[in-house]
Amino acid sequence: MQITKFLSILLFASFILVGCSDDDENTIIPDGQSANTQPLGTSANDLLSDTNFRGLTVEIVSVQGFAPTTTAVNMFRTFLEERLFKPDGITINQRTVSSSGLSPFNIDKIKEIETTARTAFNEGDEITVYIYFADGTNDNDDGSRVTLGTAYLNTSIVIYESTLRNLSSNPSAPMLSTIEAATLNHEFAxxxxxxxxxxxxxxxxxxxVSRGHCNVQNCLMEAAIEFESGMMNMMGDGVPELDAQCIADLQANGGR
Incomplete structure:
Protein backbone atom coordinates (compact mmCIF):
# COMPACT_ATOMS: atom_id res chain seq x y z
CA MET A 1 0.00 0.00 0.00
CA GLN A 2 1.30 3.46 -0.86
CA ILE A 3 2.04 5.51 2.25
CA THR A 4 0.53 8.97 1.89
CA LYS A 5 -0.85 11.65 4.15
CA PHE A 6 -4.06 9.63 4.19
CA LEU A 7 -2.43 6.58 5.73
CA SER A 8 -3.79 7.40 9.17
CA ILE A 9 -7.32 7.43 7.83
CA LEU A 10 -6.84 4.21 5.94
CA LEU A 11 -5.38 2.48 8.96
CA PHE A 12 -8.27 3.59 11.12
CA ALA A 13 -10.78 2.49 8.53
CA SER A 14 -9.63 -1.08 8.95
CA PHE A 15 -10.83 -1.17 12.53
CA ILE A 16 -14.39 -0.32 11.62
CA LEU A 17 -14.88 -3.72 9.99
CA VAL A 18 -11.92 -6.03 10.24
CA GLY A 19 -10.76 -4.39 13.46
CA CYS A 20 -14.07 -4.94 15.12
CA SER A 21 -15.18 -8.53 15.41
CA ASP A 22 -18.19 -9.03 17.65
CA ASP A 23 -18.23 -12.39 19.41
CA ASP A 24 -20.91 -13.74 21.71
CA GLU A 25 -19.81 -17.36 21.87
CA ASN A 26 -20.68 -19.37 24.98
CA THR A 27 -18.23 -19.36 27.85
CA ILE A 28 -18.03 -20.79 31.35
CA ILE A 29 -20.17 -18.61 33.61
CA PRO A 30 -19.09 -18.38 37.26
CA ASP A 31 -21.87 -18.40 39.85
CA GLY A 32 -23.37 -14.97 40.43
CA GLN A 33 -21.87 -13.46 37.30
CA SER A 34 -24.29 -14.66 34.63
CA ALA A 35 -25.79 -11.18 34.14
CA ASN A 36 -22.43 -10.01 32.81
CA THR A 37 -21.77 -12.96 30.53
CA GLN A 38 -24.71 -12.77 28.15
CA PRO A 39 -24.70 -12.40 24.35
CA LEU A 40 -23.59 -9.11 22.84
CA GLY A 41 -26.33 -6.49 22.75
CA THR A 42 -28.60 -8.02 25.36
CA SER A 43 -27.81 -5.28 27.91
CA ALA A 44 -28.29 -2.38 25.48
CA ASN A 45 -31.35 -0.93 27.21
CA ASP A 46 -29.85 -1.47 30.67
CA LEU A 47 -26.77 0.50 29.62
CA LEU A 48 -28.69 3.25 27.87
CA SER A 49 -31.56 3.89 30.28
CA ASP A 50 -32.08 4.34 34.02
CA THR A 51 -34.97 1.87 34.14
CA ASN A 52 -33.06 -0.93 35.87
CA PHE A 53 -29.64 0.64 36.50
CA ARG A 54 -29.14 4.23 37.62
CA GLY A 55 -25.34 4.11 37.57
CA LEU A 56 -22.54 2.69 35.44
CA THR A 57 -19.10 1.48 36.52
CA VAL A 58 -16.50 0.87 33.83
CA GLU A 59 -13.59 -1.31 34.95
CA ILE A 60 -10.55 -0.71 32.73
CA VAL A 61 -7.95 -3.39 33.29
CA SER A 62 -4.67 -2.80 31.44
CA VAL A 63 -1.56 -4.88 31.15
CA GLN A 64 1.30 -3.01 32.78
CA GLY A 65 2.73 -0.55 30.27
CA PHE A 66 -0.35 -0.67 28.01
CA ALA A 67 -2.85 1.60 29.75
CA PRO A 68 -4.84 4.04 27.59
CA THR A 69 -3.97 7.72 27.55
CA THR A 70 -5.78 10.05 29.93
CA THR A 71 -7.01 12.07 26.96
CA ALA A 72 -8.66 9.01 25.41
CA VAL A 73 -10.36 8.03 28.67
CA ASN A 74 -11.70 11.58 29.07
CA MET A 75 -13.08 11.56 25.51
CA PHE A 76 -14.63 8.16 26.17
CA ARG A 77 -16.31 9.47 29.33
CA THR A 78 -17.76 12.38 27.37
CA PHE A 79 -19.15 9.95 24.78
CA LEU A 80 -20.87 7.94 27.52
CA GLU A 81 -22.30 11.00 29.22
CA GLU A 82 -23.75 12.22 25.94
CA ARG A 83 -25.60 8.94 25.23
CA LEU A 84 -26.53 7.29 28.54
CA PHE A 85 -29.13 8.12 31.19
CA LYS A 86 -27.30 7.40 34.44
CA PRO A 87 -28.49 9.84 37.14
CA ASP A 88 -26.20 8.27 39.76
CA GLY A 89 -23.22 8.93 37.51
CA ILE A 90 -20.57 7.12 35.52
CA THR A 91 -17.49 5.81 37.31
CA ILE A 92 -14.35 4.73 35.47
CA ASN A 93 -11.91 2.69 37.55
CA GLN A 94 -8.48 1.82 36.18
CA ARG A 95 -5.85 -0.65 37.32
CA THR A 96 -3.02 -2.68 35.83
CA VAL A 97 -2.25 -6.39 35.81
CA SER A 98 0.68 -8.52 34.76
CA SER A 99 0.89 -9.87 31.23
CA SER A 100 -0.95 -13.12 30.60
CA GLY A 101 1.73 -14.27 28.17
CA LEU A 102 -1.02 -15.57 25.88
CA SER A 103 -0.52 -13.28 22.88
CA PRO A 104 -1.50 -13.48 20.08
CA PHE A 105 -5.07 -13.61 21.31
CA ASN A 106 -8.31 -15.20 20.25
CA ILE A 107 -11.60 -14.58 22.01
CA ASP A 108 -11.36 -17.79 24.02
CA LYS A 109 -8.07 -16.56 25.51
CA ILE A 110 -9.58 -13.14 26.20
CA LYS A 111 -12.51 -14.74 28.00
CA GLU A 112 -10.11 -16.86 30.02
CA ILE A 113 -8.27 -13.72 31.13
CA GLU A 114 -11.54 -12.07 32.10
CA THR A 115 -12.41 -14.86 34.53
CA THR A 116 -9.46 -13.81 36.71
CA ALA A 117 -8.94 -10.13 35.83
CA ARG A 118 -12.50 -8.88 36.17
CA THR A 119 -13.58 -7.87 39.66
CA ALA A 120 -16.65 -5.66 39.08
CA PHE A 121 -20.07 -7.13 38.32
CA ASN A 122 -23.64 -5.81 38.32
CA GLU A 123 -24.84 -5.06 41.81
CA GLY A 124 -28.07 -3.41 42.85
CA ASP A 125 -28.83 -0.56 40.47
CA GLU A 126 -25.21 -0.32 39.23
CA ILE A 127 -24.35 -1.96 35.90
CA THR A 128 -20.71 -2.68 35.10
CA VAL A 129 -18.62 -2.97 31.94
CA TYR A 130 -15.19 -4.60 31.74
CA ILE A 131 -12.58 -3.35 29.24
CA TYR A 132 -9.25 -5.15 28.88
CA PHE A 133 -6.29 -3.38 27.27
CA ALA A 134 -4.16 -6.21 25.91
CA ASP A 135 -0.41 -6.31 25.34
CA GLY A 136 -0.62 -8.28 22.11
CA THR A 137 -2.41 -8.68 18.81
CA ASN A 138 -5.39 -10.64 17.56
CA ASP A 139 -4.37 -13.96 16.05
CA ASN A 140 -6.32 -13.18 12.85
CA ASP A 141 -4.15 -10.17 11.98
CA ASP A 142 -2.42 -10.76 8.65
CA GLY A 143 -0.34 -7.64 8.11
CA SER A 144 -2.76 -5.93 5.76
CA ARG A 145 -5.81 -5.98 8.04
CA VAL A 146 -5.72 -5.73 11.80
CA THR A 147 -8.13 -5.93 14.72
CA LEU A 148 -8.12 -2.99 17.10
CA GLY A 149 -10.91 -4.06 19.42
CA THR A 150 -13.75 -6.49 19.98
CA ALA A 151 -17.02 -6.30 21.90
CA TYR A 152 -17.54 -9.95 22.71
CA LEU A 153 -20.19 -10.20 25.47
CA ASN A 154 -22.94 -7.94 26.75
CA THR A 155 -20.59 -6.03 29.07
CA SER A 156 -17.12 -7.04 27.86
CA ILE A 157 -14.62 -5.43 25.47
CA VAL A 158 -11.01 -6.07 24.56
CA ILE A 159 -8.77 -3.37 23.08
CA TYR A 160 -5.55 -4.50 21.39
CA GLU A 161 -3.45 -1.66 22.72
CA SER A 162 -0.19 -2.93 21.25
CA THR A 163 -1.78 -2.79 17.78
CA LEU A 164 -3.07 0.73 18.40
CA ARG A 165 0.40 1.86 19.44
CA ASN A 166 1.96 0.27 16.40
CA LEU A 167 -0.45 2.14 14.12
CA SER A 168 0.09 5.45 15.89
CA SER A 169 3.87 5.15 15.56
CA ASN A 170 3.64 5.93 11.86
CA PRO A 171 4.44 9.64 11.27
CA SER A 172 1.27 10.05 9.18
CA ALA A 173 -1.06 8.43 11.71
CA PRO A 174 -3.40 10.19 14.12
CA MET A 175 -2.39 10.63 17.74
CA LEU A 176 -2.63 7.52 19.90
CA SER A 177 -5.33 9.13 22.04
CA THR A 178 -7.50 9.66 18.95
CA ILE A 179 -7.19 6.04 17.85
CA GLU A 180 -7.88 4.84 21.41
CA ALA A 181 -10.96 7.02 21.84
CA ALA A 182 -12.37 6.02 18.44
CA THR A 183 -11.88 2.34 19.24
CA LEU A 184 -13.40 2.65 22.71
CA ASN A 185 -16.43 4.57 21.44
CA HIS A 186 -16.99 2.19 18.54
CA GLU A 187 -16.80 -0.97 20.64
CA PHE A 188 -18.94 0.44 23.44
CA ALA A 189 -21.54 1.41 20.85
CA VAL A 209 -22.58 -6.81 3.89
CA SER A 210 -20.99 -6.02 7.26
CA ARG A 211 -23.81 -6.74 9.70
CA GLY A 212 -23.72 -4.77 12.91
CA HIS A 213 -22.37 -1.65 11.18
CA CYS A 214 -23.85 1.50 9.68
CA ASN A 215 -24.07 2.31 5.99
CA VAL A 216 -23.92 6.10 6.53
CA GLN A 217 -20.65 7.63 5.36
CA ASN A 218 -18.34 8.86 8.14
CA CYS A 219 -20.50 7.49 10.96
CA LEU A 220 -18.60 6.05 13.91
CA MET A 221 -20.26 2.71 13.17
CA GLU A 222 -19.41 2.62 9.45
CA ALA A 223 -17.53 -0.42 8.12
CA ALA A 224 -14.82 -0.81 5.48
CA ILE A 225 -13.40 -4.03 4.10
CA GLU A 226 -10.03 -2.75 2.94
CA PHE A 227 -7.85 0.26 3.67
CA GLU A 228 -8.60 1.64 0.23
CA SER A 229 -12.34 1.23 0.52
CA GLY A 230 -13.40 4.87 0.56
CA MET A 231 -13.31 6.56 3.97
CA MET A 232 -10.49 8.96 3.09
CA ASN A 233 -11.85 11.83 5.17
CA MET A 234 -13.02 9.89 8.21
CA MET A 235 -10.32 11.06 10.62
CA GLY A 236 -10.01 14.58 9.24
CA ASP A 237 -11.87 16.13 12.17
CA GLY A 238 -10.78 13.76 14.92
CA VAL A 239 -12.83 10.94 16.40
CA PRO A 240 -15.84 10.12 14.18
CA GLU A 241 -19.28 10.66 15.68
CA LEU A 242 -22.50 8.69 15.48
CA ASP A 243 -24.77 9.77 12.65
CA ALA A 244 -28.37 10.88 13.23
CA GLN A 245 -29.86 7.45 12.47
CA CYS A 246 -27.65 5.66 15.00
CA ILE A 247 -28.52 8.30 17.60
CA ALA A 248 -32.22 7.87 16.84
CA ASP A 249 -31.88 4.13 17.46
CA LEU A 250 -30.25 4.74 20.84
CA GLN A 251 -32.85 7.31 21.86
CA ALA A 252 -35.68 4.92 21.00
CA ASN A 253 -34.06 2.29 23.23
CA GLY A 254 -33.78 4.52 26.27
CA GLY A 255 -30.65 6.58 25.56
CA ARG A 256 -30.00 10.25 24.96
Missing amino acids: HLLGLVNIGTPLQSQHENT
Missing part, protein backbone atom coordinates in the same frame (compact mmCIF):
# COMPACT_ATOMS: atom_id res chain seq x y z
CA HIS A 190 -21.79 -2.29 20.03
CA LEU A 191 -22.59 -2.94 23.70
CA LEU A 192 -25.33 -0.33 23.24
CA GLY A 193 -26.80 -2.52 20.50
CA LEU A 194 -25.53 -0.76 17.39
CA VAL A 195 -26.16 -1.54 14.68
CA ASN A 196 -29.26 -3.76 14.99
CA ILE A 197 -27.64 -6.06 17.54
CA GLY A 198 -29.85 -5.35 20.54
CA THR A 199 -31.10 -1.85 19.74
CA PRO A 200 -33.85 -2.01 17.09
CA LEU A 201 -33.46 -0.01 13.91
CA GLN A 202 -35.67 3.06 13.58
CA SER A 203 -34.69 3.34 9.92
CA GLN A 204 -32.83 1.09 7.53
CA HIS A 205 -29.15 1.99 7.88
CA GLU A 206 -27.48 -1.32 8.64
CA ASN A 207 -24.72 -2.35 6.26
CA THR A 208 -26.07 -5.40 4.45
Whole structure:
Protein backbone atom coordinates (compact mmCIF):
# COMPACT_ATOMS: atom_id res chain seq x y z
CA MET A 1 0.00 0.00 0.00
CA GLN A 2 1.30 3.46 -0.86
CA ILE A 3 2.04 5.51 2.25
CA THR A 4 0.53 8.97 1.89
CA LYS A 5 -0.85 11.65 4.15
CA PHE A 6 -4.06 9.63 4.19
CA LEU A 7 -2.43 6.58 5.73
CA SER A 8 -3.79 7.40 9.17
CA ILE A 9 -7.32 7.43 7.83
CA LEU A 10 -6.84 4.21 5.94
CA LEU A 11 -5.38 2.48 8.96
CA PHE A 12 -8.27 3.59 11.12
CA ALA A 13 -10.78 2.49 8.53
CA SER A 14 -9.63 -1.08 8.95
CA PHE A 15 -10.83 -1.17 12.53
CA ILE A 16 -14.39 -0.32 11.62
CA LEU A 17 -14.88 -3.72 9.99
CA VAL A 18 -11.92 -6.03 10.24
CA GLY A 19 -10.76 -4.39 13.46
CA CYS A 20 -14.07 -4.94 15.12
CA SER A 21 -15.18 -8.53 15.41
CA ASP A 22 -18.19 -9.03 17.65
CA ASP A 23 -18.23 -12.39 19.41
CA ASP A 24 -20.91 -13.74 21.71
CA GLU A 25 -19.81 -17.36 21.87
CA ASN A 26 -20.68 -19.37 24.98
CA THR A 27 -18.23 -19.36 27.85
CA ILE A 28 -18.03 -20.79 31.35
CA ILE A 29 -20.17 -18.61 33.61
CA PRO A 30 -19.09 -18.38 37.26
CA ASP A 31 -21.87 -18.40 39.85
CA GLY A 32 -23.37 -14.97 40.43
CA GLN A 33 -21.87 -13.46 37.30
CA SER A 34 -24.29 -14.66 34.63
CA ALA A 35 -25.79 -11.18 34.14
CA ASN A 36 -22.43 -10.01 32.81
CA THR A 37 -21.77 -12.96 30.53
CA GLN A 38 -24.71 -12.77 28.15
CA PRO A 39 -24.70 -12.40 24.35
CA LEU A 40 -23.59 -9.11 22.84
CA GLY A 41 -26.33 -6.49 22.75
CA THR A 42 -28.60 -8.02 25.36
CA SER A 43 -27.81 -5.28 27.91
CA ALA A 44 -28.29 -2.38 25.48
CA ASN A 45 -31.35 -0.93 27.21
CA ASP A 46 -29.85 -1.47 30.67
CA LEU A 47 -26.77 0.50 29.62
CA LEU A 48 -28.69 3.25 27.87
CA SER A 49 -31.56 3.89 30.28
CA ASP A 50 -32.08 4.34 34.02
CA THR A 51 -34.97 1.87 34.14
CA ASN A 52 -33.06 -0.93 35.87
CA PHE A 53 -29.64 0.64 36.50
CA ARG A 54 -29.14 4.23 37.62
CA GLY A 55 -25.34 4.11 37.57
CA LEU A 56 -22.54 2.69 35.44
CA THR A 57 -19.10 1.48 36.52
CA VAL A 58 -16.50 0.87 33.83
CA GLU A 59 -13.59 -1.31 34.95
CA ILE A 60 -10.55 -0.71 32.73
CA VAL A 61 -7.95 -3.39 33.29
CA SER A 62 -4.67 -2.80 31.44
CA VAL A 63 -1.56 -4.88 31.15
CA GLN A 64 1.30 -3.01 32.78
CA GLY A 65 2.73 -0.55 30.27
CA PHE A 66 -0.35 -0.67 28.01
CA ALA A 67 -2.85 1.60 29.75
CA PRO A 68 -4.84 4.04 27.59
CA THR A 69 -3.97 7.72 27.55
CA THR A 70 -5.78 10.05 29.93
CA THR A 71 -7.01 12.07 26.96
CA ALA A 72 -8.66 9.01 25.41
CA VAL A 73 -10.36 8.03 28.67
CA ASN A 74 -11.70 11.58 29.07
CA MET A 75 -13.08 11.56 25.51
CA PHE A 76 -14.63 8.16 26.17
CA ARG A 77 -16.31 9.47 29.33
CA THR A 78 -17.76 12.38 27.37
CA PHE A 79 -19.15 9.95 24.78
CA LEU A 80 -20.87 7.94 27.52
CA GLU A 81 -22.30 11.00 29.22
CA GLU A 82 -23.75 12.22 25.94
CA ARG A 83 -25.60 8.94 25.23
CA LEU A 84 -26.53 7.29 28.54
CA PHE A 85 -29.13 8.12 31.19
CA LYS A 86 -27.30 7.40 34.44
CA PRO A 87 -28.49 9.84 37.14
CA ASP A 88 -26.20 8.27 39.76
CA GLY A 89 -23.22 8.93 37.51
CA ILE A 90 -20.57 7.12 35.52
CA THR A 91 -17.49 5.81 37.31
CA ILE A 92 -14.35 4.73 35.47
CA ASN A 93 -11.91 2.69 37.55
CA GLN A 94 -8.48 1.82 36.18
CA ARG A 95 -5.85 -0.65 37.32
CA THR A 96 -3.02 -2.68 35.83
CA VAL A 97 -2.25 -6.39 35.81
CA SER A 98 0.68 -8.52 34.76
CA SER A 99 0.89 -9.87 31.23
CA SER A 100 -0.95 -13.12 30.60
CA GLY A 101 1.73 -14.27 28.17
CA LEU A 102 -1.02 -15.57 25.88
CA SER A 103 -0.52 -13.28 22.88
CA PRO A 104 -1.50 -13.48 20.08
CA PHE A 105 -5.07 -13.61 21.31
CA ASN A 106 -8.31 -15.20 20.25
CA ILE A 107 -11.60 -14.58 22.01
CA ASP A 108 -11.36 -17.79 24.02
CA LYS A 109 -8.07 -16.56 25.51
CA ILE A 110 -9.58 -13.14 26.20
CA LYS A 111 -12.51 -14.74 28.00
CA GLU A 112 -10.11 -16.86 30.02
CA ILE A 113 -8.27 -13.72 31.13
CA GLU A 114 -11.54 -12.07 32.10
CA THR A 115 -12.41 -14.86 34.53
CA THR A 116 -9.46 -13.81 36.71
CA ALA A 117 -8.94 -10.13 35.83
CA ARG A 118 -12.50 -8.88 36.17
CA THR A 119 -13.58 -7.87 39.66
CA ALA A 120 -16.65 -5.66 39.08
CA PHE A 121 -20.07 -7.13 38.32
CA ASN A 122 -23.64 -5.81 38.32
CA GLU A 123 -24.84 -5.06 41.81
CA GLY A 124 -28.07 -3.41 42.85
CA ASP A 125 -28.83 -0.56 40.47
CA GLU A 126 -25.21 -0.32 39.23
CA ILE A 127 -24.35 -1.96 35.90
CA THR A 128 -20.71 -2.68 35.10
CA VAL A 129 -18.62 -2.97 31.94
CA TYR A 130 -15.19 -4.60 31.74
CA ILE A 131 -12.58 -3.35 29.24
CA TYR A 132 -9.25 -5.15 28.88
CA PHE A 133 -6.29 -3.38 27.27
CA ALA A 134 -4.16 -6.21 25.91
CA ASP A 135 -0.41 -6.31 25.34
CA GLY A 136 -0.62 -8.28 22.11
CA THR A 137 -2.41 -8.68 18.81
CA ASN A 138 -5.39 -10.64 17.56
CA ASP A 139 -4.37 -13.96 16.05
CA ASN A 140 -6.32 -13.18 12.85
CA ASP A 141 -4.15 -10.17 11.98
CA ASP A 142 -2.42 -10.76 8.65
CA GLY A 143 -0.34 -7.64 8.11
CA SER A 144 -2.76 -5.93 5.76
CA ARG A 145 -5.81 -5.98 8.04
CA VAL A 146 -5.72 -5.73 11.80
CA THR A 147 -8.13 -5.93 14.72
CA LEU A 148 -8.12 -2.99 17.10
CA GLY A 149 -10.91 -4.06 19.42
CA THR A 150 -13.75 -6.49 19.98
CA ALA A 151 -17.02 -6.30 21.90
CA TYR A 152 -17.54 -9.95 22.71
CA LEU A 153 -20.19 -10.20 25.47
CA ASN A 154 -22.94 -7.94 26.75
CA THR A 155 -20.59 -6.03 29.07
CA SER A 156 -17.12 -7.04 27.86
CA ILE A 157 -14.62 -5.43 25.47
CA VAL A 158 -11.01 -6.07 24.56
CA ILE A 159 -8.77 -3.37 23.08
CA TYR A 160 -5.55 -4.50 21.39
CA GLU A 161 -3.45 -1.66 22.72
CA SER A 162 -0.19 -2.93 21.25
CA THR A 163 -1.78 -2.79 17.78
CA LEU A 164 -3.07 0.73 18.40
CA ARG A 165 0.40 1.86 19.44
CA ASN A 166 1.96 0.27 16.40
CA LEU A 167 -0.45 2.14 14.12
CA SER A 168 0.09 5.45 15.89
CA SER A 169 3.87 5.15 15.56
CA ASN A 170 3.64 5.93 11.86
CA PRO A 171 4.44 9.64 11.27
CA SER A 172 1.27 10.05 9.18
CA ALA A 173 -1.06 8.43 11.71
CA PRO A 174 -3.40 10.19 14.12
CA MET A 175 -2.39 10.63 17.74
CA LEU A 176 -2.63 7.52 19.90
CA SER A 177 -5.33 9.13 22.04
CA THR A 178 -7.50 9.66 18.95
CA ILE A 179 -7.19 6.04 17.85
CA GLU A 180 -7.88 4.84 21.41
CA ALA A 181 -10.96 7.02 21.84
CA ALA A 182 -12.37 6.02 18.44
CA THR A 183 -11.88 2.34 19.24
CA LEU A 184 -13.40 2.65 22.71
CA ASN A 185 -16.43 4.57 21.44
CA HIS A 186 -16.99 2.19 18.54
CA GLU A 187 -16.80 -0.97 20.64
CA PHE A 188 -18.94 0.44 23.44
CA ALA A 189 -21.54 1.41 20.85
CA HIS A 190 -21.79 -2.29 20.03
CA LEU A 191 -22.59 -2.94 23.70
CA LEU A 192 -25.33 -0.33 23.24
CA GLY A 193 -26.80 -2.52 20.50
CA LEU A 194 -25.53 -0.76 17.39
CA VAL A 195 -26.16 -1.54 14.68
CA ASN A 196 -29.26 -3.76 14.99
CA ILE A 197 -27.64 -6.06 17.54
CA GLY A 198 -29.85 -5.35 20.54
CA THR A 199 -31.10 -1.85 19.74
CA PRO A 200 -33.85 -2.01 17.09
CA LEU A 201 -33.46 -0.01 13.91
CA GLN A 202 -35.67 3.06 13.58
CA SER A 203 -34.69 3.34 9.92
CA GLN A 204 -32.83 1.09 7.53
CA HIS A 205 -29.15 1.99 7.88
CA GLU A 206 -27.48 -1.32 8.64
CA ASN A 207 -24.72 -2.35 6.26
CA THR A 208 -26.07 -5.40 4.45
CA VAL A 209 -22.58 -6.81 3.89
CA SER A 210 -20.99 -6.02 7.26
CA ARG A 211 -23.81 -6.74 9.70
CA GLY A 212 -23.72 -4.77 12.91
CA HIS A 213 -22.37 -1.65 11.18
CA CYS A 214 -23.85 1.50 9.68
CA ASN A 215 -24.07 2.31 5.99
CA VAL A 216 -23.92 6.10 6.53
CA GLN A 217 -20.65 7.63 5.36
CA ASN A 218 -18.34 8.86 8.14
CA CYS A 219 -20.50 7.49 10.96
CA LEU A 220 -18.60 6.05 13.91
CA MET A 221 -20.26 2.71 13.17
CA GLU A 222 -19.41 2.62 9.45
CA ALA A 223 -17.53 -0.42 8.12
CA ALA A 224 -14.82 -0.81 5.48
CA ILE A 225 -13.40 -4.03 4.10
CA GLU A 226 -10.03 -2.75 2.94
CA PHE A 227 -7.85 0.26 3.67
CA GLU A 228 -8.60 1.64 0.23
CA SER A 229 -12.34 1.23 0.52
CA GLY A 230 -13.40 4.87 0.56
CA MET A 231 -13.31 6.56 3.97
CA MET A 232 -10.49 8.96 3.09
CA ASN A 233 -11.85 11.83 5.17
CA MET A 234 -13.02 9.89 8.21
CA MET A 235 -10.32 11.06 10.62
CA GLY A 236 -10.01 14.58 9.24
CA ASP A 237 -11.87 16.13 12.17
CA GLY A 238 -10.78 13.76 14.92
CA VAL A 239 -12.83 10.94 16.40
CA PRO A 240 -15.84 10.12 14.18
CA GLU A 241 -19.28 10.66 15.68
CA LEU A 242 -22.50 8.69 15.48
CA ASP A 243 -24.77 9.77 12.65
CA ALA A 244 -28.37 10.88 13.23
CA GLN A 245 -29.86 7.45 12.47
CA CYS A 246 -27.65 5.66 15.00
CA ILE A 247 -28.52 8.30 17.60
CA ALA A 248 -32.22 7.87 16.84
CA ASP A 249 -31.88 4.13 17.46
CA LEU A 250 -30.25 4.74 20.84
CA GLN A 251 -32.85 7.31 21.86
CA ALA A 252 -35.68 4.92 21.00
CA ASN A 253 -34.06 2.29 23.23
CA GLY A 254 -33.78 4.52 26.27
CA GLY A 255 -30.65 6.58 25.56
CA ARG A 256 -30.00 10.25 24.96
